[in-house]
Amino acid sequence: MKFFPLVWTSLWRKKARTIFTLLSIIVAFLLFGLLQGVNAWLSAFGADSHANRLYVVSRVSEISPLPGAYLKQIERVPGIRQVTYIGGIPGYYQEKSNNILAMASDVKTLFAIYPEWQVRPEQLEAISHTRDGAIVGVPLMRAFGWKVGDRIPLRTSVMKQNGSADWNFEIVGTYDIPGSPSLANRLIVNYTYFDEARRLERGTAWAFVVAVDDPSRSAQICAAVDALFVNSPSETTTQDEKAYFLGQLRQLGDVGLMTNAIVAAVLFTLLFLTGNTMMQSVRERTPELAILKTVGFSDRSVTVLVLIESLLLCGLAASAGLAGAAAVFPFAAALGVAGSALPLKVVVEGLTIAVVLAIASGLPPAWRAQRLVIVDALAGR
Amino acid sequence: MPSVVSLKGVVKRYTRGKQRVQVLHALDLEIQEGEFLALMGPSGSGKTTLLNLIGGIDRADDGDLVVAGERISALKSRELAHWRARHVGFVFQFYNLMPLLTAEQNVELPLLMTNLSRAQRNNNVQAALDLVGLADRASHKPAELSGGQQQRVAIARALVADPDLLVCDEPTGDLDREMAEQILDLLQMVNREQGKTIIMVTHDSKAAARATRQLHLDKGRLIDAETSVAA
Ligand SMILES: Nc1ncnc2c1ncn2[C@@H]1O[C@H](COP(=O)(O)OP(=O)(O)OP(=O)(O)O)[C@@H](O)[C@H]1O
Numbered sequence: 001m002k003f004f005p006l007v008w009t010s011l012w013r014k015k016a017r018t019i020f021t022l023l024s025i026i027v028a029f030l031l032f033g034l035l036q037g038v039n040a041w042l043s044a045f046g047a048d049s050h051a052n053r054l055y056v057v058s059r060v061s062e063i064s065p066l067p068g069a070y071l072k073q074i075e076r077v078p079g080i081r082q083v084t085y086i087g088g089i090p091g092y093y094q095e096k097s098n099n100i101l102a103m104a105s106d107v108k109t110l111f112a113i114y115p116e117w118q119v120r121p122e123q124l125e126a127i128s129h130t131r132d133g134a135i136v137g138v139p140l141m142r143a144f145g146w147k148v149g150d151r152i153p154l155r156t157s158v159m160k161q162n163g164s165a166d167w168n169f170e171i172v173g174t175y176d177i178p179g180s181p182s183l184a185n186r187l188i189v190n191y192t193y194f195d196e197a198r199r200l201e202r203g204t205a206w207a208f209v210v211a212v213d214d215p216s217r218s219a220q221i222c223a224a225v226d227a228l229f230v231n232s233p234s235e236t237t238t239q240d241e242k243a244y245f246l247g248q249l250r251q252l253g254d255v256g257l258m259t260n261a262i263v264a265a266v267l268f269t270l271l272f273l274t275g276n277t278m279m280q281s282v283r284e285r286t287p288e289l290a291i292l293k294t295v296g297f298s299d300r301s302v303t304v305l306v307l308i309e310s311l312l313l314c315g316l317a318a319s320a321g322l323a324g325a326a327a328v329f330p331f332a333a334a335l336g337v338a339g340s341a342l343p344l345k346v347v348v349e350g351l352t353i354a355v356v357l358a359i360a361s362g363l364p365p366a367w368r369a370q371r372l373v374i375v376d377a378l379a380g381r
Numbered sequence: 382m383p384s385v386v387s388l389k390g391v392v393k394r395y396t397r398g399k400q401r402v403q404v405l406h407a408l409d410l411e412i413q414e415g416e417f418l419a420l421m422g423p424s425g426s427g428k429t430t431l432l433n434l435i436g437g438i439d440r441a442d443d444g445d446l447v448v449a450g451e452r453i454s455a456l457k458s459r460e461l462a463h464w465r466a467r468h469v470g471f472v473f474q475f476y477n478l479m480p481l482l483t484a485e486q487n488v489e490l491p492l493l494m495t496n497l498s499r500a501q502r503n504n505n506v507q508a509a510l511d512l513v514g515l516a517d518r519a520s521h522k523p524a525e526l527s528g529g530q531q532q533r534v535a536i537a538r539a540l541v542a543d544p545d546l547l548v549c550d551e552p553t554g555d556l557d558r559e560m561a562e563q564i565l566d567l568l569q570m571v572n573r574e575q576g577k578t579i580i581m582v583t584h585d586s587k588a589a590a591r592a593t594r595q596l597h598l599d600k601g602r603l604i605d606a607e608t609s610v611a612a
């Protein structure tokens with residue numbers, strides 16, 4: 001620690017340059033934190049998925065509707081406990097940016113298949129008596145200041161019998177997903193009401209969700225379901241929850257590869273930037289380093305000083321950047337883009353990269369400092 | 382009296398391109414403890430080179446150097462650095478202070494390589510600054526000090542680790558007469574009252590007159606050493 005003033009003052013020798021370098025590193029690590037945070041969340045996505053849930057979608061495309069009548073046939077497949085359909089009304093509330101999906105289903109069965117979705121029994125009871133009722137995710141309630149009993153108008157892309165695409169639901173209850181609160185971002189509404197009220201694609205569903213008794217038999221059950229509809233006009237693809245979600249994510253492109261490429265490019269650029277800063281700073285200090293050696297600093301201690309300086313520069317800035325990412329991350333989470341907190345793993349990775357960066361950019365100047373010949377440096381040679 | 386510096390057959394050459402220039406020719410030199418030696422000679426005669434060899438910041442190509450009881454020609458670079466920290470103080474013409482550090486931080490530098498506690502280091506730093514009369518400028522940066530004051534900080538830095546030997550390369554070369562006299566007073570006081578051995582390169586015969594002995598170097602050879610009576 002007695003070397004601190006020495007290192008600290010060297011670091012601030014050229015204030016503007018140091019601040020510029022610090023800012024670049026901070027921004028790079030902010031970006032790193034956010035991208036890798038989303039990435040980590042995506043790859044952990046489905047880790048807590050329930051192996052006993054299967055999803056039946058159209059083989060052609062996930063959004064092609066399937067006949068609602070499939071429900072009865074799927075129910076009869078041995079090993080299947082419960083099935084329900086899922087339909088959806090994509091729309092928005094008041095402003096286009098307030099995207100909301102009203103998910104139509106057999107609500108009681110749905111909550112039975114998703115036991116981690118918590119709803120009060122009397123509210124679940126209430127929706128079966130309220131045709132146009134909705135059970136709303138707690139984050140949505142909070143975001144829009146809704147109360148149970150409110151009527152929620154949605155502008156949607158789904159036309160009703162009367163030609164209007166404005167839907168209206170009465171909030172009869174709320175639900176919460178304790179492990180991943182941000183996923184409770186929907187209105188859950190009665191399929192029967194939805195299906196009777198809409199004009200097009202009546203009697204169809206986007207998908208069926210299935211609960212099986214024995215997850216170890218999922219693969220066979222998937223195959224059995226798909227076999228039912230083989231050679232029909234609407235063939236199906238059945239997958240367990242994890243495979244299904246990962247498949248959906250893959251539609252966004254290989255997010256992991258993309259973010260990794262961006263992060264790698266940024267860090268690579270950063271290496272040259274910090275390396276150059278350190279090199280310039282050491283070059284300017286040639287006479288001073290010679291003095292340190294003259295008064296008894298060994299070649300090695302001078303090397304270490306330069307490396308510490310580099311570590312301080314990268315470490316401080318990376319910490320600030322990662323702290324920034326950790327601070328911003330919950331907002332991303334609120335948008336449903338990511339988990340609720342920046343994973344610790346990302347912070348640890350970030351700091352490790354910062355250390356590697358510091359050493360990689362500090363080594364050439366440190367090497368220069370170590371080889372510096374006192375009398376030449378003093379004589380300005 | 383024991384020798385603080387004992388050189389035998391010291392040779393120093395430089396290669397400039399393909400040319401080899403011999404700067405010091407089989408040089409012999411004995412300096413006793415407590416001497417204040419003035420080293421004079423024309424520009425390019427090798428004074429700085431000789432001083433750097435004695436101070437252990439440069440290496441001889443041949444010959445034997447025993448300084449402050451150590452055969453420094455045999456030390457490894459790391460050992461030599463450690464030896465310098467304990468046995469030699471350097472004073473240069475252009476002070477060579479660290480511009481961003483305060484006076485006391487500059488003076489403390491040689492102590493950072495020792496095992497002294499913070500309190501001990503502070504003590505020694507204060508004592509050294511007191512000695513050179515700059516206790517009240519401890520927290521000033523070099524740019525906030527005059528040339529003479531900067532040189533006194535440099536002398537405090539050279540003395541702080543209580544070395545056996547002070548090597549000064551034209552310590553008054555950049556100062557006006559008055560400042561130069563003050564620095565010479567200080568060096569003389571350090572020599573007399575603390576018994577430090579001092580080797581001082583100078584072009585100035587008035588400065589040299591303060592020394593207890595004068596030596597002349599010409600084209601890499603020492604010519605008849607004359608002893609002067611210090612004023
Ligand atoms: N690193 C080096 N490479 C090549 N030649 C050098 C080197 N260092 C010194 N010399 C040469 O050695 C000779 C002696 O140099 P030195 O600096 O010791 O002279 P000096 O007596 O101190 O001169 P001055 O009074 O000008 O300071 C000069 O001719 C100089 O050019």
Ligand SMILES: [Mg+2]
Nearest residue numbers: 428429430550
């Ligand atoms: Mg010289």
